[in-house]
Amino acid sequence: MMGEKTLIDTLVVGAGQAGIAMSEHLSRNAVPHLVLERDRIAECWRSGRWDSLMANGPAWHDRFPDLEFQDFDPDGFPGKDRVVAYLEAYARKCAAPVRTGVEVRALRRNEGRPGFAIVTTDGLCEANNVVVATGAFQRPKIPPIAPKGGALTQIHSVDYRNPSKLPEGAVLVVGSGSSGVQIAEELNESGRKVYLSVGPHDRPPRGYRNRDYCWWLGVFGEWDASTPAPGREHVTIAVSGTRGGHTIDFRRLALEGVTLVGRTESFRAGRATFRPDLAENIARGDRHYLAVLDRADAYVERNGLDLPPEPEARRIYPEPECVTHPILELDLARAGISSIIWATGYVSDYSWVQVDTFDANGRPRHQRGVASEPGLYFLGLPYQSRRGSSFIWGVWHDAKYVADQIVIRRQYLAYRDASQRKAL
Template structure:
């Protein structure tokens, strides 16, 4: 027999779980939120000290709770976001238990679910999995136990954490690019491994990228409309927010590399195609600028032209004559930061709701198992599903679905 019975169990106490609680409370639906650590734990323990949020302050909000700020065009730091989520939790006042992990979720014979937790078993009619998209650090098994210092971007804190010497940042997405620039500004010799990427402007024609995404309704694009592409944009809020240009990094002394292909005794094999990856990133960038220009023309918006946005530096020598091998010891590289992304971890869900890759199978967060839902995942129903400003819409849909099951 389970230790207790509830109507809806929400697993995860980050922004998605808190928003889900808010939507359920608005409908008078009883529920319980379980968080294995603390509210917004990943914001607290898996962000580096100098991180700047990628979204301008004016765009940051949760349902019925705007982000307080004095500079609408500024970019918040981690402490600001943690305080915002803490304040939101106080506003929502969810029925939450922290320090309780769900170790197994299964289905009852007569319907409903049994959640085995570190604090007993819970029976629930509905379960919302709101554990987020960043549950498992992805680190390629290339260097193994090689003596070089290695850390995933989630565990990187600041340049002083690393031993003296040069640093290799593997991965040039939003986190990798911002960390690499921080290290360069700190006086480190930095090698940055660049693969396929989507380079977009921080601002264009006087407006932030996030403004354009909303204005052109690109943030409402669905997974079906998006197609197979899953790369996130390379943008940053650091140093006042500026467009990421890897050629500019190189001009400041950073060494760009292609994708790391293999490693043998501390010597890395670098794939060819760095120039092609840069060109592909430029094509995405130029295509976006062209789409904005066409939108401005069609809507007759009174916004200034921005010819400087199309200025491109020449390819540096590290791109025209790229390295194909990198000997860590010979180059004085003492640390490797793996900015290689994250994966989900749904191994604790003992139900047929994941695919061969272990990713959730659902439609707009609703799984094929009646009463089981997902929230807060990237591209759950549209581009902004994992944004602070977008998770509320998905939670509203799920809350309505749960309410309909009761009727």
């Protein structure tokens, strides 16, 4: 139990991949700390993912540097249960002091003295430093255009589990990123009629010339990009680790039975309307895909690598009818649609962090995770220091930097001037 006078040197909030990585680096630096988790270790992977989810990166790549996935093909894509087991094993390996079932309700700066006061479901405590390691996927985002009332079942992708959990009937999946595409594929394979709303997106190859896309990003130096390219801050990426990892191709999805529509625009009187942008959105994805292949070919030639050519990767399926004659309006009842799945991402929720360290849009003001408020740190943010920051390996490197900054701050606060040293 924690009481009002309990003092913690460094408190880490959240025991997902960010919190576990943070704990390891704090321990390496002999920084006393506690990790609080409102549910269980890696809870988002446990209850915030659908049953068949596979990681979007291969096991050799999406892991911490000093622990491999045991008894698993390094080139394979672990399922969510394997990822949970991996993070639990890592927490044991670094003896992370995790206390589960304790939710942090409020965080406030102390008045007239250093540190923070923290309100939890297990009482009050104080900490000199706090690391907010709650990640980027905090509150599901459903756009305001969602129809109100009616008989439709509407869920966010975070609540989707498998086709059997949905009522009978066709399904409209809104969102063409990794989650939306993988859910649409699974529903289609189960025999459901599926409509997939496709917006602007990037469509990288899963693999090319015997190398995974993660490898290509590495040799291109893309993982270390400190910020997104201008105009690409919110680009959706369609990639999948299912079926052993495969390239997403929207034309192939259509040939397999999925009906593609453009971006969802509105719902009125039982009818959905879609923008006439489907063909351009797919063409944009093609341009990105082919640009990656061109860049990879140039890299192979420039460096004399012995990687086999793959001309079949440039095959483009014929345009399906749903692209050449796009549906712009759909009567949901006549189409038999009983469910809508909103694969529309998440928004951050820092309402419990009652400290002046956020901009007008609610985003943390920070430099590589070091907040503008002294003693407060963030971990697991997109592009916290680089493109790879949201990945297991990337958050490990960010945690190392944040831990170093905490050590430096502790050294300054521990300083005693000459008169104080003589008094001792």
